[in-house]
Amino acid sequence: MADNDDDTTASTPLGKxxxxxxxxxxxxxxxxxxxxxxxVVVRVSSNxxxxxxxxxxxxxxxxxxxxxxxxVAAALLTVDLKESDYNEILGTYEYLxxxxxxxxxxxxxxxxxxxxxxxxxxxxxxxxxSLIQVNDQDSADFGTDSSIxxxxxxxxxxxxxxxxxxxxxESGFVPRTVCVQSVNLETFTVVxxxxxxxxxxxxxxxxxxxxxxxxxxxxxxxxxxxxxxxxSPLDTTGRWDIWVILDI
Amino acid sequence: xxxxxxxxxxxxxxxMALPKSVIPxxxxxxxxxxxxxxxxxLTKVNPTLYKIDVGFVPGMNVPAYVIxxxxxxxxxxxxxxSSAPGGDKRGGGFLPALKQVANVxxxxxxxxxxxxxxxxxxxxxxxxxxxxxxxxDDPDAVVSPGGVxxxxxxxxxxxxxxxxxxxxxxxxxQELCQSLFDHVPVGVGxxxxxxxxxxxxxxxxxxxxxxxxxxxxxxxxxxxHCEENGRMLLADPSKVSKRAKKRGVTQLGTLGAGNHYVExxxxxxIFDETAAQRMGIGTVGQVCVxxxxxxxxxxxxxxxxxxxxxxxxxxxxxxxxxDRQLSCARIGSDEGQQYLAAMSAAANYAWANRSCLxxxxxxxxxxxxxxxxxxxxxxxxxxxxHNIAKVEEHAMIDPETGEPEIKKLLVHRxxxxxAFPPHHPLIPVSYQLTGQPVLIGGTMGTCSYVLAGTEExxxxxxxxxxxxxxxxxxxxxxxxxxxxxxxxxxxEDKGIAIRxxxxxxxxxxxxxxxxxxxxxxxxxxxxxxxxxxxxxxPIAVVKG
Numbered sequence: 035m036a037d038n039d040d041d042t043t044a045s046t047p048l049g050k051x052x053x054x055x056x057x058x059x060x061x062x063x064x065x066x067x068x069x070x071x072x073x074v075v076v077r078v079s080s081n082x083x084x085x086x087x088x089x090x091x092x093x094x095x096x097x098x099x100x101x102x103x104x105x106v107a108a109a110l111l112t113v114d115l116k117e118s119d120y121n122e123i124l125g126t127y128e129y130l131x132x133x134x135x136x137x138x139x140x141x142x143x144x145x146x147x148x149x150x151x152x153x154x155x156x157x158x159x160x161x162x163x164s165l166i167q168v169n170d171q172d173s174a175d176f177g178t179d180s181s182i183x184x185x186x187x188x189x190x191x192x193x194x195x196x197x198x199x200x201x202x203x204e205s206g207f208v209p210r211t212v213c214v215q216s217v218n219l220e221t222f223t224v225v226x227x228x229x230x231x232x233x234x235x236x237x238x239x240x241x242x243x244x245x246x247x248x249x250x251x252x253x254x255x256x257x258x259x260x261x262x263x264x265x266s267p268l269d270t271t272g273r274w275d276i277w278v279i280l281d282i
Numbered sequence: 283x284x285x286x287x288x289x290x291x292x293x294x295x296x297x298m299a300l301p302k303s304v305i306p307x308x309x310x311x312x313x314x315x316x317x318x319x320x321x322x323x324l325t326k327v328n329p330t331l332y333k334i335d336v337g338f339v340p341g342m343n344v345p346a347y348v349i350x351x352x353x354x355x356x357x358x359x360x361x362x363x364s365s366a367p368g369g370d371k372r373g374g375g376f377l378p379a380l381k382q383v384a385n386v387x388x389x390x391x392x393x394x395x396x397x398x399x400x401x402x403x404x405x406x407x408x409x410x411x412x413x414x415x416x417x418x419d420d421p422d423a424v425v426s427p428g429g430v431x432x433x434x435x436x437x438x439x440x441x442x443x444x445x446x447x448x449x450x451x452x453x454x455x456q457e458l459c460q461s462l463f464d465h466v467p468v469g470v471g472x473x474x475x476x477x478x479x480x481x482x483x484x485x486x487x488x489x490x491x492x493x494x495x496x497x498x499x500x501x502x503x504x505x506x507h508c509e510e511n512g513r514m515l516l517a518d519p520s521k522v523s524k525r526a527k528k529r530g531v532t533q534l535g536t537l538g539a540g541n542h543y544v545e546x547x548x549x550x551x552i553f554d555e556t557a558a559q560r561m562g563i564g565t566v567g568q569v570c571v572x573x574x575x576x577x578x579x580x581x582x583x584x585x586x587x588x589x590x591x592x593x594x595x596x597x598x599x600x601x602x603x604x605d606r607q608l609s610c611a612r613i614g615s616d617e618g619q620q621y622l623a624a625m626s627a628a629a630n631y632a633w634a635n636r637s638c639l640x641x642x643x644x645x646x647x648x649x650x651x652x653x654x655x656x657x658x659x660x661x662x663x664x665x666x667x668h669n670i671a672k673v674e675e676h677a678m679i680d681p682e683t684g685e686p687e688i689k690k691l692l693v694h695r696x697x698x699x700x701a702f703p704p705h706h707p708l709i710p711v712s713y714q715l716t717g718q719p720v721l722i723g724g725t726m727g728t729c730s731y732v733l734a735g736t737e738e739x740x741x742x743x744x745x746x747x748x749x750x751x752x753x754x755x756x757x758x759x760x761x762x763x764x765x766x767x768x769x770x771x772x773x774e775d776k777g778i779a780i781r782x783x784x785x786x787x788x789x790x791x792x793x794x795x796x797x798x799x800x801x802x803x804x805x806x807x808x809x810x811x812x813x814x815x816x817x818x819x820p821i822a823v824v825k826g
Contacts, residue, residue: 089477090475090477093475093477094645097465098465101464131757132376133379133755135406136758160470185597186597188606192590196590200525206471239785240784240786241786242470242539242757242790243540245582246432246586248407248432249593249605250376251375251376279376281431281433282757
């Protein structure tokens with residue numbers, strides 16, 4: 035098709051093109067049928083000349099049925115919404131204004147506590163946290179002993195939050211509580227676990243999708259340490275503050 | 283500084299991601315300036331152009347330019363004022379857009395200037411609406427993941443139909459909207475219906491829209507009407523991390539949440555009859571479909587991986603930038619090349635994603651109107667990306683001889699759309715006489731535009747224009763100020779059918795939260811970087 039310029043394509047009678055596409059589709063359907071007869075192959079990837087598979091049609095039909103039944107959109111338009119339904123505060127964190135995105139601010143009496151609150155702030159923006167229940171199986175499968183390493187304090191916070199975001203994106207797991215088991219500021223490693231469950235559309239509220247964590251104005255203010263002297267040893271206890279901007 | 287270095291053959295091997303000489307000289311002066319002192323760096327060159335002089339932020343190599351209108355000018359100055367010294371500097375806050383545009387001008391190898399479009403607002407690293415070009419022949423020139431954004435190749439495509447507004451009215455409109463909502467997986471954590479395994483994903487990353495053509499999701503003529511024909515040849519799937527692939531394998535053919543949408547629109551006004559005819563949308567009242575989506579989790583992960591990698595490399599090499607989110611690497615370095623290959627692969631994924639969404643939209647239409655998509659004339663008008671970095675050739679004036687010369691540049695566009703003029707070799711044959719169609723997505727309930735690229739824009743902003751309305755209110759402020767019911771009522775009064783997966787988005791994405799797209803587009807036209815062709819207004823909206 036590459037050598038076909040637009041004008042020729044546009045002037046081809048519609049009927050002709052349709053029929054060729056239909057022919058191809060029909061031909062492919064026969065091929066798939068034969069392939070499934072011969073061996074147990076669900077898909078034939080090597081074939082370069084086929085239309086959408088019957089499997090796809092079935093999948094789409096099933097998904098359309100599922101969504102029709104769940105009636106998500108209709109239900110949402112009548113739901114009575116209050117500000118408290120979003121951005122619940124279930125820890126020591128707050129949401130600050132940003133033109134396009136959102137800024138998280140969390141704090142705690144140790145770096146660990148500030149990180150725990152930060153992770154909850156992230157998930158609180160994506161769904162209504164109070165609806166999340168603790169499912170031991172999910173927690174064991176997805177939320178246990180996530181460990182990260184970094185090369186300085188800023189990247190430690192970045193990697194920590196990014197890791198939790200990734201866990202969500204890979205498994206749909208949302209923790210109701212997050213526990214930081216260990217923080218090492220010499221090797222810049224954090225080990226943490228969360229208890230919660232995987233998100234289900236019929237049970238949980240959809241918040242805002244968070245695309246990524248950013249370094250933009252990412253600030254970590256350690257306890258008893260007002261200047262940015264990163265060479266002096268840091269105290270992991272005492273009040274810590276963290277600010278992170280998320281890309282929405 | 284970097285820009286004065288003699289150009290020569292690329293130094294190999296490039297070990298350090300960046301030369302030490304580019305470390306901006308940190309000076310206290312920058313931190314303790316008053317607002318008046320800050321403003322002295324800004325000059326209004328003409329009614330649509332602000333120039334930010336070198337010195338506004340440390341280490342600027344070139345000036346920065348902002349294309350403005352009165353509304354934007356006020357917004358930007360307020361933002362600058364609220365971040366000026368005097369306020370609480372400890373924690374919180376974010377960089378104003380003006381500082382961000384200027385910070386980009388401090389990156390090594392940047393040419394001509396750092397440009398901001400009239401829909402500019404503060405982002406992370408580069409601001410949203412920022413265009414910057416880097417000289418490929420300058421060994422110090424850089425590529426920055428922050429200049430592309432997390433949603434690599436986020437973009438808009440427009441599909442026309444032969445339906446009229448009256449064919450989609452009343453019950454039918456609701457039925458169509460529901461059918462689209464049922465077909466297109468939207469919202470947080472929704473999986474796609476396209477059957478995929480890792481092998482398929484590798485093909486998607488390598489081939490982009492050619493994959494969709496092979497699988498029968500796309501029509502052959504679709505790719506002719508897509509930037510780069512829907513495939514970046516630089517792509518290398520092996521440079522995409524396992525984690526990114528894992529996120530990509532389930533999400534092909536999903537819309538996502540936030541500002542992404544599928545909108546059924548009707549032609550409201552035609553400004554340029556000839557150009558509109560070429561696009562096949564020549565009559566007022568004709569129904570079109572606009573799809574806005576990107577590379578989903580895969581793209582976000584590719585960007586994050588690159589950011590982490592470059593940040594580590596810069597720490598290793600002892601380099602500091604004005605903003606850590608601006609992490610970058612020399613184009614020729616391992617990190618730079620790796621990012622370009624991975625970004626191109628993610629761009630291919632985004633085109634494939636929009637193509638799969640197109641397949642689902644065509645199916646939803648053909649089910650609702652009981653005709654096949656071919657009979658509904660559902661052709662792709664064009665597909666533009668507004669978050670991408672591309673190698674392009676541009677004519678630049680040589681400072682020594684004053685003669686124009688062709689230069690190979692790496693153009694970063696973040697929240698900005700390519701707008702090539704008529705007769706440019708990279709635009710499709712059908713648009714050779716009119717200029718490249720530029721699709722501007724409006725906001726829920728307001729209007730969208732099709733623009734065309736101009737010769738002037740080619741010389742002025744590397745052939746780039748705005749990408750949308752651009753936010754004016756923060757998300758929290760939107761929810762505080764606007765009432766959910768009222769927003770829905772207003773949409774209903776306008777006859778707009780709506781299906782939103784996340785109720786939170788109704789107010790966050792309400793038209794009042796955005797700048798007026800009409801002003802943005804008019805400003806671009808006044809500045810000469812694009813011209814209006816068609817105005818569209820929505821009749822049905824499906825959102826995450």
